[in-house]
Amino acid sequence: MSDIAANLADVQARIAAAAGRAGRDPAGVTLLPISKTVPEARLREAIAAGLTRLGENRVQEAKGKAEALADLSPRWTVVGHLQTNKVKAMLSFADEFQALDSLRLAEALDRVLQAQGRALDVHVQVNTSAEASKFGLEPEALPDFLKALSAFTSLRPRGLMTLAAFTPDETVVRGCFRRLRTLATAAEQDLGQPLGLSMGMSGDFEAAIEEGATLVRVGQAIFGRRATPDSFYWPGEA
Numbered sequence: 266m267s268d269i270a271a272n273l274a275d276v277q278a279r280i281a282a283a284a285g286r287a288g289r290d291p292a293g294v295t296l297l298p299i300s301k302t303v304p305e306a307r308l309r310e311a312i313a314a315g316l317t318r319l320g321e322n323r324v325q326e327a328k329g330k331a332e333a334l335a336d337l338s339p340r341w342t343v344v345g346h347l348q349t350n351k352v353k354a355m356l357s358f359a360d361e362f363q364a365l366d367s368l369r370l371a372e373a374l375d376r377v378l379q380a381q382g383r384a385l386d387v388h389v390q391v392n393t394s395a396e397a398s399k400f401g402l403e404p405e406a407l408p409d410f411l412k413a414l415s416a417f418t419s420l421r422p423r424g425l426m427t428l429a430a431f432t433p434d435e436t437v438v439r440g441c442f443r444r445l446r447t448l449a450t451a452a453e454q455d456l457g458q459p460l461g462l463s464m465g466m467s468g469d470f471e472a473a474i475e476e477g478a479t480l481v482r483v484g485q486a487i488f489g490r491r492a493t494p495d496s497f498y499w500p501g502e503a
């Protein structure tokens with residue numbers, strides 16, 4: 266077994282165990298493998314090990330990989346902050362976007378999608394940690410944001426996404442996850458539809474599942490440690 270296949274089996278077992286502790290069906294938790302910085306050859310191994318979808322933080326890197334791996338046609342999700350000038354590039358390969366955090370971006374996405382006659386699944390990113398990340402909507406802004414989003418009919422809101430505070434203090438981390446869950450429950454009432462909870466990464470996905478995550482975004486626990494520091498992806502992080 267390759268190290269990726271072994272890591273994947275381990276992560277899947279940990280997902281099942283965490284779901285079990287929370288009295289949840291493991292089938293209610295989707296694993297989105299995050300492949301940033303992982304080179305093409307390793308991704309071919311990962312797809313051979315059974316992965317069918319991949320998540321990336323940065324459009325430029327992801328687009329190159331999507332082109333290189335076109336013969337295997339994995340599904341691509343972008344999970345990182347997006348500038349409006351990258352919308353077309355993203356839509357050339359991704360079929361899901363999890364970091365929607367402004368109406369300006371929603372409008373830019375909708376314009377291109379309408380022209381292409383297609384729709385896109387999106388998650389709205391919420392900043393549940395206040396101090397720890399500068400991306401994502403403030404929690405108080407979410408209800409109005411979701412109302413305004415309904416004008417952009419090519420965007421299908423599937424859930425909320427967050428990054429918990431980067432701290433070893435599990436109480437603080439769980440507080441972020443609970444905040445997202447509470448926000449989703451209120452938003453589901455307003456929208457009249459269920460919303461997924463995209464929360465939890467390599468260091469905290471088990472806690473996230475115990476707090477209700479329906480999708481976990483896991484990179485390093487599957488592909489091994491990243492050399493690039495997290496501050497590269499989340500400006501403002503130590």
Ligand SMILES: *Cc1c(COP(=O)(O)O)cnc(C)c1O
Pocket residue numbers: 299301321322344345428465466467468482483484485486498
């Ligand atoms: C990199 C990344 C992850 C996964 O982080 P790991 O520590 O590799 O599990 C999750 N979400 C986002 C938005 C990311 O950029």
